[in-house]
Amino acid sequence: MPESVLVAYGTTNGSTAEIAETVAGVLRKEGLVADTAPAATVTDVTPYDAVVVGGGLYAGRWHKDARRFLRRYRRDLARRPLWLFSSGPLDASASEKDIPPVPGVRRAMTRLDARGHVTFGGCLREGAKGRIARMIIRSGKGGDFRDFPEIEAWAARIADELVTRTRTS
Template identity: 65%
Template sequence: MPDHVVLVAYGSTYGSTAELAQAVGSALGKAGLSAHVRSADEVRDLTPYDAVVVGGALYAGRWQRDARRFARRHRRVLSRLPLWLFSSGPLDASASQRDLPPPRSVRRLTHRLGAREHVTFGGRLDERARGRMARMIVRAGRGGDFRDFDAVSAWASGIARELHSLRETAR
């Protein structure tokens, strides 16, 4: 029986952040936790969860709308649960080369909710992207896939170790 039930909620417009959330959930599952990966706009109740991971795609320095709304709607409960945050979005290798500080709005959210950690992963934007701005970025040669799934798995494994440690301490 899993030690903890963890919600991995995400806000994703083009699917890249959803895939990162799936990778987080998979790594948590391999570590013996029960991970439920859900779009942030679908989650209504946090009662079943012992911990939460929230991810949001970054657009112009702001989290994707569904991730922002999720954090606002559930702020009281999130502030009482073990919470980790991640962002995705840099369309270059910078997230793999060094720790990127979160944008100011995400940094404030991290502090307000008492998140244990925030990390930024590279993003993906390709020719399937919708929207005029996204197509312009791709045509300008700034698109691509900059996600590092090994880094995502390693980060999620660290979360699992911390949750297992919390469980042992509580016993």
């Protein structure tokens, strides 16, 4: 039976949701069952064998829905493979170097024994919600800095680990 994976996310303007959908798509291509859901709408993680959680970065903090998700399901998450991702830098830095998790995510990784974390570039487009987001766009610092080949490669590594785990169980 294929592993079942939940890819939950916290996003304000949809960029992190698009990353989550990409991750789930790769997992499905590799033979896993993968669902995506906004973190705030998830009511149970026990049907899943593994979980991936993503959060947009805002002023050095993970999206509140992703943070709340980790707190709400901490006991269940600690019992299954867990990976975390962040999205946010509005420049090419995430593609050029490994950006460590922000302190709150780093603490959650330790508490929940997460298998890994990666920070992907962010995306901020015209029409974004929020006063600060609109100011960033007006200043010319918006744009799409997500590296989808890197996102797909990261998701493929997760799939490989889960498929290998299934074969050896």
